[in-house]
Amino acid sequence: xxxxxxxxxxxxxxxxxTITRVETLTESEKRFEIRMPGEKALNHKPGQFVEVSxxxxxxxxxxxxxxxxxxxxxxxTVRATGRLTDKMHLLSEGSQIGIRGPFGNGFDPGAFKGKxxxxxxxxxxxxxxxxxxxxxxxxxxxxxxIIILYGTRNPSEILFPEEIKTWQSRKDVEFAITxxxxxxxxxxxxxxxxxxxxxxxxxxxxxxxxVVGPPVMYKFVLMSLKGKRIPDENxxxxxxxxxxxxxxxCGHCQINDTYVCQDGPVYHYPRVKQLEEAI
Amino acid sequence: xxxxxxxxxxxxxxxxxxxxxxxxxxxxxxxxELVDIVEFREAMDDTADTYDVAFIEGSISTPTCxxxxxxxxxxxxxLVSLGSCAVLGGVNAMKNLHPAxxxxxxxxxxxxxxxxxxxxxPVSAYVKVDYEIRGCPMSTPEFxxxxxxxxxxxxxxxxxxxxxxxxxxxxxxxxxxxGMFCLGPVSRAGCEAVCPENGQYCTGCRGxxxxxxxxxxxxxxxxxxxxEQEARKKLQMYSSLNKLINEAECRHA
Amino acid sequence: MNALExxxxxxxxxxxxEEDVRLLIDHLKQKAPVYAPHNSGEASFSYELxxxxxxxxxxxxxxxxxxxxxxxxxxxxxxxxxxxxxTYSKPEVPEETRIFFxxxxxxxxxxxxxDYSFTQGHRESNYISRRKYAIFVGISYEPDESHFSKSVxxxxxxxxxxxxxxxxxxxxxxxxxxxxxGKKLLDGYKENLVPDREELKLEPLRFKSKIxxxxxxxxxxxDHVYKSKVWEKYAEICVGCGTCNLLCSTCYxxxxxxxxxxxxxxxxxxxxxxxxxxxxxxxxxxxxxFRGSLARRTRHRLYxxxxxxxxxxxxxxxVGCGRCSHYCPVGISMTDIVNDLIADHxxxxxxxxx
Numbered sequence: 001x002x003x004x005x006x007x008x009x010x011x012x013x014x015x016x017x018t019i020t021r022v023e024t025l026t027e028s029e030k031r032f033e034i035r036m037p038g039e040k041a042l043n044h045k046p047g048q049f050v051e052v053s054x055x056x057x058x059x060x061x062x063x064x065x066x067x068x069x070x071x072x073x074x075x076x077t078v079r080a081t082g083r084l085t086d087k088m089h090l091l092s093e094g095s096q097i098g099i100r101g102p103f104g105n106g107f108d109p110g111a112f113k114g115k116x117x118x119x120x121x122x123x124x125x126x127x128x129x130x131x132x133x134x135x136x137x138x139x140x141x142x143x144x145x146i147i148i149l150y151g152t153r154n155p156s157e158i159l160f161p162e163e164i165k166t167w168q169s170r171k172d173v174e175f176a177i178t179x180x181x182x183x184x185x186x187x188x189x190x191x192x193x194x195x196x197x198x199x200x201x202x203x204x205x206x207x208x209x210x211v212v213g214p215p216v217m218y219k220f221v222l223m224s225l226k227g228k229r230i231p232d233e234n235x236x237x238x239x240x241x242x243x244x245x246x247x248x249x250c251g252h253c254q255i256n257d258t259y260v261c262q263d264g265p266v267y268h269y270p271r272v273k274q275l276e277e278a279i
Numbered sequence: 280x281x282x283x284x285x286x287x288x289x290x291x292x293x294x295x296x297x298x299x300x301x302x303x304x305x306x307x308x309x310x311x312e313l314v315d316i317v318e319f320r321e322a323m324d325d326t327a328d329t330y331d332v333a334f335i336e337g338s339i340s341t342p343t344c345x346x347x348x349x350x351x352x353x354x355x356x357x358l359v360s361l362g363s364c365a366v367l368g369g370v371n372a373m374k375n376l377h378p379a380x381x382x383x384x385x386x387x388x389x390x391x392x393x394x395x396x397x398x399x400x401p402v403s404a405y406v407k408v409d410y411e412i413r414g415c416p417m418s419t420p421e422f423x424x425x426x427x428x429x430x431x432x433x434x435x436x437x438x439x440x441x442x443x444x445x446x447x448x449x450x451x452x453x454x455x456x457x458g459m460f461c462l463g464p465v466s467r468a469g470c471e472a473v474c475p476e477n478g479q480y481c482t483g484c485r486g487x488x489x490x491x492x493x494x495x496x497x498x499x500x501x502x503x504x505x506x507e508q509e510a511r512k513k514l515q516m517y518s519s520l521n522k523l524i525n526e527a528e529c530r531h532a
Numbered sequence: 533m534n535a536l537e538x539x540x541x542x543x544x545x546x547x548x549x550e551e552d553v554r555l556l557i558d559h560l561k562q563k564a565p566v567y568a569p570h571n572s573g574e575a576s577f578s579y580e581l582x583x584x585x586x587x588x589x590x591x592x593x594x595x596x597x598x599x600x601x602x603x604x605x606x607x608x609x610x611x612x613x614x615x616x617x618x619t620y621s622k623p624e625v626p627e628e629t630r631i632f633f634x635x636x637x638x639x640x641x642x643x644x645x646x647d648y649s650f651t652q653g654h655r656e657s658n659y660i661s662r663r664k665y666a667i668f669v670g671i672s673y674e675p676d677e678s679h680f681s682k683s684v685x686x687x688x689x690x691x692x693x694x695x696x697x698x699x700x701x702x703x704x705x706x707x708x709x710x711x712x713x714g715k716k717l718l719d720g721y722k723e724n725l726v727p728d729r730e731e732l733k734l735e736p737l738r739f740k741s742k743i744x745x746x747x748x749x750x751x752x753x754x755d756h757v758y759k760s761k762v763w764e765k766y767a768e769i770c771v772g773c774g775t776c777n778l779l780c781s782t783c784y785x786x787x788x789x790x791x792x793x794x795x796x797x798x799x800x801x802x803x804x805x806x807x808x809x810x811x812x813x814x815x816x817x818x819x820x821x822f823r824g825s826l827a828r829r830t831r832h833r834l835y836x837x838x839x840x841x842x843x844x845x846x847x848x849x850x851v852g853c854g855r856c857s858h859y860c861p862v863g864i865s866m867t868d869i870v871n872d873l874i875a876d877h878x879x880x881x882x883x884x885x886x
Contacts, residue, residue: 002647004664008657012610012788012801013622055613055620056799057433058790060817081817083434090432096618215820242816244788247654251785251808254832255822257840262653276758277822277832309794427792431615436789440810443773443861448606448805450597452573455861464773464861488772488811492826495771499862 011247014053014098020073022092025159029124030089031065032076036099041072045106046132047238047266051246052076052084053098054091060084061243061261064102065127067134077127077159103246104265107132107210107236109139115208116144118200120221122151122193122213126159128238128265129212133167140172144206147174151193151213154181193217197224204230212238218279222269235269239278283331283430286318287361288351290337290344291371291399295416296362297336303419310423313430332357332429335408338364338371340399352406357429360402361422363415363517367486370415372399372519401520410435413485415517418470438469439489442481445472454480455503462513465496484517493527533731536687540699540708540732543691544715547728549704550590556707557585559721560631564667567602568633569595582633590634591700593676594853598781599632599639600646603662604805606778610658611801615792620801625661631717633669638681638851640668640693642781648845649784667713670694671705675739678854680867683743684750686851689734699732706732741857741867744874747848754839756880757873758831766869767827769862770809776856776864777807777833782849785813808832834869 021033036042042050044064053059060082066075080089091097109132117136121129136143148167152158158177167175176196178189189196193213209230211221218237225235241253243261253260256275258267272278287297297319303310317327333355339348352358363369374382375398383391402408412418412425428435438444442463446453454461454475462483463475474481487493493514500510514524533541548556560566565581568588572578577592579599597606613620643663650659672688675681681688691697695714699706706728709715718725745753777783787806792799806813809830814823823829837850850866857865 002644002651004660006651006655008655008660010622010657011654012658012803013620016618055618055801056431056615056790056792058801059788083436087433098620214818215816240816241814241822245786247656248652249650249654249656249784249786250788250803251806252787252813254808254814254836254840256835257843277828306794313794313796423794424791427794427796430796431792439812441771441773443775444778444807444810447597447775447778447859450572450578450601450606452576452596453859453861456576456859457574461861464771464775490772490811490824492768492771495769495862498769499771502863503861 014100016096017099019095026157029079033073035073039072042074044068044102046135047106047128048102048104050099050101054087057084057087063128065130067131069138079124103261107266109135112208113142117146118207118209119148120211122217125212149196150177152179154179155183155186194220194224209235232269237267238265282315284317285314285332286330287334291340292337292364299416330355334359334361335365335402336361338368338399348405357409359410360408361412362417363484365402366411366413368399368401368520415484421469440468442466442468442472444468446475451475465491486518493523543708544727546707546725548707554585564629564631566631566633603659606805609800609802616797625658627661627664629665631667634671635668636673637690638686638853641686641851645782645849668694670697672700677740678858680741681852682739684848684850684852685747688737743867743870750838751842753877756877760876762872762876763827763831766830770826772809772826774807774810775859777809778805779855779859781853
């Protein structure tokens with residue numbers, strides 16, 4: 001029988017954190033820097049998420065876009081698409097928000113040591129991957145090539161222009177960007193993100209691929225990767241669902257037998273292949 | 280934050296939704312702390328030029344209605360349709376199922392030429408509607424929820440699940456099991472299942488859930504001893520503009 | 533003597549009349565609040581706090597809401613907050629002794645499943661606080677046309693989890709002492725109560741609803757029926773009302789919503805029972821719905837009962853209470869779906885052999 005005397009957890013009470021910086025990235029995306037009470041470190045892993053809470057507006061799962069290697073403050077990139085995120089966009093430096101988490105498995109960068117890493121980022125999928133990109137850049141000597149592919153719908157939706165400049169200028173980072181629809185000033189690649197994949201020269205056995213993007217993107221990216229003969233077991237995806245509780249109870253994020261908030265959001269591709277409802 | 284200026288307008292309807300608001304009693308005073316009511320024919324004479332929130336009751340059924348609703352939309356920051364007539368066309372829209380001339384004559388007799396009329400449409404058929412409060416009459420808790428949400432600047436929670444959910448949360452005995460008719464299994468919740476809770480059946484006054492399995496609903500009612508004709512007729516009472524009600528073929532029961 | 537009879541015969545038991553059962557309720561009421569089945573409506577039953585022991589219904593098919601309502605309430609305030617100063621308080625969940633009386637074996641089994649769900653991974657304080665000091669007095673029942681608990685391995689006389697158990701006999705009941713707690717509860721109950729030494733023999737119970745396969749084989753059936761046509765067959769009839777989820781004794785999915793008061797300052801964060809059969813359950817932020825069709829939702833519901841958590845917990849998460857079948861407005865029966873899946877699976881196997 002269950003031992004009810006063991007310690008229990010108060011699962012739904014957020015910690016009240018402070019917004020220390022707000023940066024407008026695009027028309028619909030802002031980046032927030034957050035300080036936990038007592039400037040406590042969040043102790044997150046790249047790829048994990050938090051439940052952000054604003055009283056009266058509910059909660060929403062938001063992936064952490066900063067690397068744990070960069071000090072106790074952390075960053076969230078938020079697209080205004082719902083009750084909570086719309087409200088969050090109205091908040092400014094000094095505002096308080098509730099935080100629960102970090103939740104989810106996140107990436108295990110230790111397992112990628114010595115490997116080349118290919119990041120395939122679609123749209124706001126760059127946010128969770130930036131956490132891992134920054135992590136690998138901060139421990140640059142631990143990894144082989146770092147290749148970042150980034151696709152957005154149009155140039156006005158490009159996130160993190162400052163970071164992108166840095167990535168473009170670094171000799172030890174290979175960066176390519178494409179937009180679905182170009183503007184008049186745009187001189188770069190035009191086309192969906194999969195157009196960037198065939199031209200890559202990869203040591204397929206030694207390359208880890210991490211893919212994050214909108215639901216429709218996965219199938220096409222996976223097809224392209226297959227075309228490059230990347231073994232399935234080298235591919236990791238992060239899946240999006242509506243994680244309401246973050247602690248494996250409420251059922252909203254369930255994909256077949258897995259809870260995204262517990263076993264994900266990062267999944268090894270061979271596992272995703274067993275999940276009919278995943279992509 | 281300054282108090283939002285809100286206004287109420289009535290179109291083709293019984294005005295029952297508006298009267299329902301006057302029944303808020305204690306809450307009415309708290310509500311007046313929250314908002315300024317600048318136009319409300321049922322309760323005051325004043326009028327205004329612009330509104331933060333315009334609540335529209337009733338369906339659109341005459342050329343005058345069309346002119347008025349365009350005008351109100353231009354002057355309102357947020358427009359909310361209120362009650363079944365405004366959201367769905369409601370009971371009024373049943374007239375669309377009959378020849379227009381016959382309806383005109385039945386209602387106005389030989390004076391029918393004095394009253395131009397058009398097929399009934401919900402408000403959303405003409406102007407952008409920001410939020411919808413369903414029900415016949417609208418539910419006051421839901422009205423307050425929407426109003427509070429607008430004051431706070433958040434999207435209201437509008438449910439798209441069946442009345443059964445609310446009955447089950449309240450542990451109400453199922454009215455179908457008592458031998459009564461009920462549309463609760465396919466009708467939108469948000470009313471706290473007030474009818475079944477008080478021994479009445481659900482008439483579907485809030486419209487059907489989206490992607491409703493209409494053929495399944497007809498089969499369900501037949502299983503409980505009602506004729507297919509009665510099932511479709513009652514489904515149409517509030518949702519007559521839903522073409523699927525007549526089309527969905529029932530292959531079961 | 534079969535294994536079950538053998539087990540029951542090891543408990544100390546007393547022969548008591550129905551009148552004595554009511555006295556027992558009165559006795560228990562002095563120790564802690566007692567909750568038991570009551571009539572509610574024309575032909576429904578619900579667990580309520582006992583005011584008069586004569587109000588308690590001893591023989592009933594099932595209550596509408598399952599016993600989970602006491603541990604995972606249909607509506608539960610998680611936090612009370614103040615928007616203006618960003619503060620909140622968590623309502624205290626009382627850790628009190630409550631006696632649940634006249635409970636069927638499948639209900640006890642359902643709590644064992646919920647215990648698993650709320651203690652695996654994160655141990656939820658709200659659930660555990662309510663559950664911690666609960667005491668259970670079981671009672672045997674006559675299966676109706678919807679019960680099928682025997683098919684999922686739960687006998688009517690299964691005493692696991694109970695502290696005391698009432699087994700109906702010709703003249704009244706056998707009162708069985710299952711645990712030390714149960715034994716202590718009887719202190720001072722009846723002066724002249726003497727243990728009954730007669731050997732128990734159980735009447736074979738007839739379940740009208742049955743699953744064709746032994747329950748041990750069910751998870752493996754579910755390994756092969758994911759793409760079955762059976763899902764579509766039931767989706768045509770199903771109206772997606774969610775009754776089966778909400779009344780399921782082992783479903784525990786929930787939604788969390790904030791509501792504010794008219795002062796636009798105070799409010800609460802509340803959780804409500806939710807269900808995977810409902811339209812918007814699996815929608816994500818962009819509006820995409822990963823289980824948009826009723827066939828997919830029905831499949832998910834059944835896989836949750838027979839495969840997904842079963843593999844992890846080694847317990848079927850259907851306990852055969854029959855609520856989903858009994859209260860389904862379109863008359864879909866759980867055993868029909870499972871038997872259709874079995875038939876479909878068998879047919880597929882036959883075809884593969886040829």
